[in-house]
Amino acid sequence: MSTQPTSTMVSDSIPMALSNPKDFAKKKRVNRSAKLKQCKLDARREQWLSQVKNKGSKEEPNGEGGACGQGIHVANERGKLMEKLAIMPQGKEEENGGCMNHYSDFDSPSNSPTSHTSSVLEGNDSGTNFTGGSSSSNSSSSGGCCSGSMSEEEDDGCLDDWEAVADALAATDKKQEQHNSSLDSAPESDGNVVNMSSQVSGMDSSQQNPKGRGTLPGSPVSIRAWRPDDAFRPQSLPNLSKQYTFPMNSGRHYRGGSVWGCKSLSIPTSCPICCEDLDFTDTSFLPCPCGFRLCLFCHKRILEEDGRCPGCRKQYKHDLVEGETTRDAGCLMFRPARSCSMISRS
Amino acid sequence: MATMNSGNNSNTPATAQVVMPSPKQTLSTAKTVDTQSVLKRLQSELMALMMSGDSGISAFPEEDNIFNWKGTISGSKDTVFEGTEYKLSLSFPTDYPFKPPKVKFETGCFHPNVDVYGNICLDILQDKWSSAYDVRTILISIQSLLGEPNISSPLNTQAAALWCNQEEYRKMVEKLYKPSV
Numbered sequence: 120m121s122t123q124p125t126s127t128m129v130s131d132s133i134p135m136a137l138s139n140p141k142d143f144a145k146k147k148r149v150n151r152s153a154k155l156k157q158c159k160l161d162a163r164r165e166q167w168l169s170q171v172k173n174k175g176s177k178e179e180p181n182g183e184g185g186a187c188g189q190g191i192h193v194a195n196e197r198g199k200l201m202e203k204l205a206i207m208p209q210g211k212e213e214e215n216g217g218c219m220n221h222y223s224d225f226d227s228p229s230n231s232p233t234s235h236t237s238s239v240l241e242g243n244d245s246g247t248n249f250t251g252g253s254s255s256s257n258s259s260s261s262g263g264c265c266s267g268s269m270s271e272e273e274d275d276g277c278l279d280d281w282e283a284v285a286d287a288l289a290a291t292d293k294k295q296e297q298h299n300s301s302l303d304s305a306p307e308s309d310g311n312v313v314n315m316s317s318q319v320s321g322m323d324s325s326q327q328n329p330k331g332r333g334t335l336p337g338s339p340v341s342i343r344a345w346r347p348d349d350a351f352r353p354q355s356l357p358n359l360s361k362q363y364t365f366p367m368n369s370g371r372h373y374r375g376g377s378v379w380g381c382k383s384l385s386i387p388t389s390c391p392i393c394c395e396d397l398d399f400t401d402t403s404f405l406p407c408p409c410g411f412r413l414c415l416f417c418h419k420r421i422l423e424e425d426g427r428c429p430g431c432r433k434q435y436k437h438d439l440v441e442g443e444t445t446r447d448a449g450c451l452m453f454r455p456a457r458s459c460s461m462i463s464r465s
Numbered sequence: 466m467a468t469m470n471s472g473n474n475s476n477t478p479a480t481a482q483v484v485m486p487s488p489k490q491t492l493s494t495a496k497t498v499d500t501q502s503v504l505k506r507l508q509s510e511l512m513a514l515m516m517s518g519d520s521g522i523s524a525f526p527e528e529d530n531i532f533n534w535k536g537t538i539s540g541s542k543d544t545v546f547e548g549t550e551y552k553l554s555l556s557f558p559t560d561y562p563f564k565p566p567k568v569k570f571e572t573g574c575f576h577p578n579v580d581v582y583g584n585i586c587l588d589i590l591q592d593k594w595s596s597a598y599d600v601r602t603i604l605i606s607i608q609s610l611l612g613e614p615n616i617s618s619p620l621n622t623q624a625a626a627l628w629c630n631q632e633e634y635r636k637m638v639e640k641l642y643k644p645s646v
Contacts, residue, residue, distance in 0.1 A: 389509075391597055392506070392562055392563075392596045392597070393502045393505065393506055394502075394505050394506045394508075394509040395502065395505065411597065417596070420563060421563065421596065424563060427595075429595040429596040429597035430595075430597055432593065432595055
């Protein structure tokens with residue numbers, strides 16, 4: 120654990136030479152605090168996992184994966200996703216169908232009732248069908264984890280699912296394996312979670328557990344949910360809800376944390392016009408569909424003059440900007456509109 | 466305590482002296498508040514240009530004024546300007562980069578879009594200017610302009626007329642080329 124902050128410092132020091140030191144100092148701070156949070160979280164998770172180890176040793180390897188830093192964790196998740204994608208074709212067609220349902224649910228929550236019923240039917244058909252469902256949910260769960268840490272919208276889904284699954288589990292489960300198998304479905308979409316939890320409660324555990332065991336050793340699965348009464352339930356769940364209400368913070372958190380590397384590629388750290396550091400409002404400000412980012416000061420100044428985007432030379436359009444915000448995914452959703460209104464007010 | 470006091474006493478005049486010039490400075494900085502960001506931008510452009518390592522282009526501010534730069538462009542390979550090198554002057558307005566810099570050839574350049582005074586007819590230095598351009602992209606653009614002139618709106622009609630005959634044009638370039646020291 121103690122090596123992580125230093126490693127981030129090292130990785131920070133490389134771009135620091137290329138760009139503004141102040142800028143990176145700021146980022147480093149954010150990064151470090153995110154790491155600290157992550158360390159605390161991981162420590163707690165480890166504690167919990169060590170307890171779990173005593174109860175059932177099955178979850179041990181997963182626990183190791185979860186205890187790593189978030190970046191590594193995500194990488195692991197991706198690895199697992201790849202593994203499972205490789206496994207996927209071997210499964211039944213219903214698996215694929217189920218998986219498709221999961222993804223469509225991600226896109227539009229309104230789909231969830233239909234997919235809910237369909238997957239319930241699937242689950243009720245036979246035990247084997249259910250196994251298929253569970254393994255497909257494994258794969259989608261890892262997908263959910265990856266995307267959950269990248270974009271905001273899916274986070275919400277994850278959060279709800281975790282809570283729902285955890286509650287459902289607390290109501291029905293006593294055994295850890297069962298816990299584990301349903302945990303796999305944690306970050307799923309709403310419909311399927313309900314489906315899974317209903318299955319968990321509806322079906323007798325004897326039917327489910329062997330199936331779960333059959334799939335588990337083949338593909339490493341992450342442990343992702345906690346019972347509500349668990350003393351070591353990590354603080355990340357309330358944190359997630361906080362991030363939901365304040366998307367700004369969450370974006371910052373994630374950029375400081377796991378997906379920092381990805382984000383830094385697309386969002387410049389300093390305004391290309393004035394070379395000043397982009398603060399958080401600036402980095403989430405996307406005034407033009409061409410994707411050219413600049414700080415609010417420079418944008419205002421350009422609006423006072425010719426009002427054309429430096430990136431594409433097209434006129435900035437207010438209505439278009441607002442259209443862009445709705446199209447824009449995740450944490451950038453509402454802020455551009457807000458910053459525009461700021462400008463028009465001034 | 467005595468030593469402390471004496472130390473403080475000796476310090477206070479010094480700090481007073483330090484403080485004294487600051488009101489004057491604030492007056493001057495109030496004027497240069499605008500140019501402060503321009504300075505920052507130009508400095509980072511200089512850094513970027515030196516780090517980029519682009520071949521055939523270079524630029525550096527004049528000793529006394531960072532708002533005036535001297536640049537060099539070498540003629541691209543496989544063009545009539547191959548083997549020639551041109552000095553340019555770039556002068557940045559105080560509202561740079563919202564307004565383009567004034568760029569002129571210091572070395573005489575026989576080119577359809579460069580007049581005898583070294584003025585350059587290049588859209589990105591005029592109406593097509595974007596604040597996203599910088600010295601590096603300007604110099605690269607001028608370098609590519611050398612090999613790809615816009616014949617339809619020439620400043621130098623003789624050069625424009627001769628452009629179709631590349632061999633003759635090459636001879637003319639060599640004849641007129643006077644490398645500056």
